[in-house]
Amino acid sequence: MKKKWLVAISGIVLTFGLAACAKTVATTSGGKITESEYYSSMKKTSSGKQVLQQMILNKVLEKEYGSKVSDKKVNEQYNTYKKQYGSSFDSVLAQNDMTKSSFKQEIRSNLLLKEAVKDNTKITNKQLKAQWKEYEPKVTVAHILVSKKSTAEDIINKLKEDGSYANFKKLAKKYSTDSSTKNDGGKLAAFDNTDTSLDSTFKKAALGLKQGSFTTEPVKTEY
Template identity: 55%
Template sequence: MSKKFNKWVLGIAGLLMVALVAGCGNQTVATLKGGKVTQQEYYDEMKSSQTGKSTLQSLIISKALESEYGDKVSDSKVNKQYNAYKKQYGSQFNQIIAQNGMTTDSFKRSIKTNMLSQVALKDIKKITNKDMEKQWKKYTPKITVEHILVDKEDKAKDIIKQLDDGAKFEDLAKKESTDPGTKDKGGKMPAFNKSDSSIDSGFRDGAFKLEKVGDYTKTPVKSAYGYHVIKLVKRPAKGKMSDHKDELKKEIYASWSSDSSTMQKVISKVLKKANVSIKDKDLKDVLSNYISNK
């Protein structure tokens, strides 16, 4: 039920488009009645389009990250992340990546690029004590919930009525929920907190309104995926800052990684280290968002 997957996939899809043809010439790409398309024609068309420029930019960034941090992300780490996504989305997984123009190999490459960008972020931007204290002020412990997702509000209301009449939440989740990642677990989700951007904001707000373990939402909670009935399973006390340092660091880096301005500065430093030189004068400004030509 996470929105992070779709958002991220769409963001990196440009990287996985057909690459600009290297060393273009007059070799034929396609023939048709009365003519042909050469590599040079294809290259000229691509480089004059925003799509082509975006693709080249993404390819350069990917190669720069690989050059600087490639040894920090192993194939086993990539495969582990890939399998986690595959498990989470079950039978819908192949359809999702296909809809975004990807194959298994291209999706794995995109995972690696994303992981490399996270390595770059942690290497270039360090967390200060001030950052930790600021994060602690808004910190909330991770809660654990179960949920039942359905496509109609009336259906969610009927489930709530069944719960009021004594039905078991886990049984209804297995029977009625449309979320393939949690229904077989009785609707149980991994723990999350208020700053977890991978959780739909409407769902997150609805979950945190529950105060007592065992409480469930008395009205359907609407999200981008449908209507939810949510049950609170665990809600720990906040505790002390010293007990949550690792978690606070993860939250800070997660926040930075989703901030376009922060990541732009990080990628800019990676590109400068890579000493990128654009050979085609028509594409000299392709990295202008990251590197000044002045």
């Protein structure tokens, strides 16, 4: 495949966090422990890292207890909620910016947590640190794909004059040769560092960007 030049700009960091829940997962002599309280014990960093820690915790839970949470259990609880909300179920999901798929994932995450509490097994700092090093949250980036390095450099100079995403979208529509994304501001599907479908050079450049920034040098990649 012929290599092409592209400019990438970072967008919104997409992470999946469990919603706070008041359901009791354990009862002790000192009182009840809710799911939200359990997660609160993990939240001792800035807001961005809080969400990431939730994701990391979920990955550890999946590894330890994934085999104990079947699709059948998830669907049973999903159908219970669906029946409870009746005809307003879809609108409730929409109000919470959730899809049916993401809601099922949240149900699964809560069931994994219950298995962990039931098993009374502590998730060690060593496990969390290992996941922290290996995992990076999903990101959404936009790109402008061109065939010549000189064109990419011209686009970068235009972005240096006006680095807003609004301007990036205009440039993508005008210059990008990627017909599938150019009319949507060059926006690509969210991905993380575990995605093997992307060119490694592109992925490295994209994950190295800060939100709202763009590559100041053209990236040569197979795309």
